[in-house]
Amino acid sequence: MRRRTFVISLASWLVSTTSLTRARVIHGSIPWSPFPDSAPEIVRPGPWQFFTLDEARAMEAIVDRIIPPDPETPGGKDAGCAVFIDRQLRGPYGSNQGLYRLGPFGKGTKEQGAQSELTHAELYRKALAALDGHCKSTQGGKSFAELGASEQDDMLRKIESGEIKFETVDAQGFFSALLKDVPEGFFSDPIHGGNRDMVGWKMIGFPGIRYDYRDWVHRHNERYPYPPVSIAGRADWTPKSRA
């Protein structure tokens, strides 16, 4: 039995004519396949899959301003937030798979929700290009990644407030996407490429997927003592290869 990847299993609920999921008649006993049908795909380190090198540099700078490093905890960059977003944009999230994408695209009220024609991948691509263009024309030819931390903060604040607008794409919409996607990269399970070494979880004291707290539910106002566990386990459980 072949294990399907996360990407394919996502695609498989999209009931479509090319679907891998076949309708079945179920009768007599519960259908059961001997191996999990939809185990997650584990993101591995490696080259960028969605971002170009320039985009990746800008993104690593951005995620480090959204979640800056401090003496105890790494920032967004070292936590892998840009890698997380890279893999997400390459996957079903990037292509808005499964979302409703038919027109017409009206403007609508805030209460009616986002009506953009752009996919998440297109939004990032356009916004990063616009950011780069904006920086080069206003910062003496420097790209965003080349600016100092406080200049970067200043620029992000102006995008957030709407003071800086891009011609090609909604700059504030891009910033809202960042405010969702970067913390997701910091706090989601490390199998998705962010939260490297579970740094986000260690920072707050979240034990990950330990799954059984029956012996702790009545221990009130006591700090839970065990370190976090990811879906992929813990680094110290993995045998080190012998040099």
Place this chain on the structure above:
Amino acid sequence: MARKLPRKDVVIIGLGWTGAIMAYELAEAGLDVIAIERGPWRNTATDFPPGYAADELRFRIRHELFLRPGQTTFTFRNKASQTALPIRNWGAFMPPNGVGGGGVHWNAETWRFLPSDFVLKTHLTERYGAGFLPEDMTIQDWAVTYDELEPHYDKFEYLCGTSGQAGNIKGTIMEGGNPFEGPRSRPYPNPPQDQPFSHTLFAKAARDLGYKPFPQPSGNMSRPYQNPLGVRLGPCTYCGFCEWFGCGNYSKASPQTTILPALIRNSNFSARDNSEVTRIDLDSSGKRATGVTFVDTAGDEWEQPADLVVLSAYTIFNVQLLLLSGIGKAYDPSANTGVVGRNFTHQTVSDVVSFFDSAKFIFNPFIASGAIGMCIDEFNGDNFDHAAHGFVGGGYVGQVQTNGRPIETTPVPPGTPLWGAEWKQAVKENYQSATKPGTGVHGSMYSYRDVYVDLDPTYKDRFSRPLVRITMDFHDNEIKQNKFLTDKFAEIFEAMGAKQVHKEYRKAPYDITKYQTTHLCGGAIMGSDPNTSALNRYLQNWDVPNLFVLGASAFPQNAGYNPTGTVAALAYWAADAIRTKYLKNPGQLINA
């Protein structure tokens, strides 16, 4: 051309909670039953094993177990004067998909409605006078009473192994339970779950303020349990990955863990998954259903003939299939005629997020279950005198904190920047010592003339069928109710010693992007008059008597509780009527 399948006694549309209950009851009665389900079969062992079920990104953020809006969605507007636009990604609610329906990823908060909820219009009019109700409010009595439903509530709670403390057994008020509940015939099958720290603090503060706190009734097992169908559930481990997730421990009541293993052994039951019913077929008189038409994932169209059709596709899909099949007259708000789409309601929930001294309080918020919490019911329904307040309705409030999952539940005090060093520091400082209930204020939403569903004139689904259009806004009554409840709720957190209490009121206009609950109600309501209801008191359709429509679509208006206890009780009630009345004499059970 649809290919025709062999005739069945019963075809069930949708194999969620109500479909599974009805399938079991009718298969037990000896009928040949087939269920047709839009999504895939879902199985605890293979679909949500503990090794990877606890993936917040995949299940909570990316909605893996839910319907994809690309399959079908709805359009939304606040008022009839606006153009409705499609819900492109889920927000205010999230429809299920697949065998088990919402029962797979619900929290299992298992409530009964108040006796007065079933006679709401009569009760409120008698107590406050007809003039007290807002003019455009269209609330109605249910045509079934609490006492009639009591045995069916009981049956569902024993099916699920509900953990809880009874508050009223046959009229005797029980210490530690909810003193406002209707009389129940016996205690819950299981004792309440253990409560984490913040939940017990909340209960103490509430008690000190003179309220009667009690543990929320929960379909998360407080101990191992074998239900009356012989299916076993294991004890809940308080894993904190419950709502939005399937339970890998077989500890949460769901169709998978309570009914399906018993149902599937019935030789006269079968199911088809990955098959979406597109229409209920009628004969030439339009008064009799002949079966259903569905499309499978290969795009092939099939016809399933049957003598009895059970529509159990969830509130809004029930309404959609009635409208698309031309069953019953569509509601027209301007003329105030028609019944299908009328009295559609949702919910009025809000929250209070509280920040405590991090040197003194460690809450371990990740130790939690789907339905865990301590609640008070003093402000629900008509449990208090509304005369001075100028609104009707209410809700329960509680420290129902179901998780400390860090993408969703890392609250920071209001005024904190949304990013940067200050935000990071605030996240770190408050994670262990803040409380953030999921739906701390769980309020009713009553029905109005201008809140309804119909078919959208512009937008279509992947089969080119019109999307259902939702026209919905909050009215002053609901906004006042929510303010009142939220303020009362906040007082309890202040009494707990919070240093900062932040009230997140529910405000108008109704916002489709802000999650409330997936507790949509109404649209095909039950009643005693076919001019103002689509179904009679047995959930039998007034126009097509061999069609029964299950689910919260039957609620004339929403109450201040989660719906599923009542949805399931109504399903058992309808099943009982089919078994004891309809099968003997298949036809209209009530003469209008």
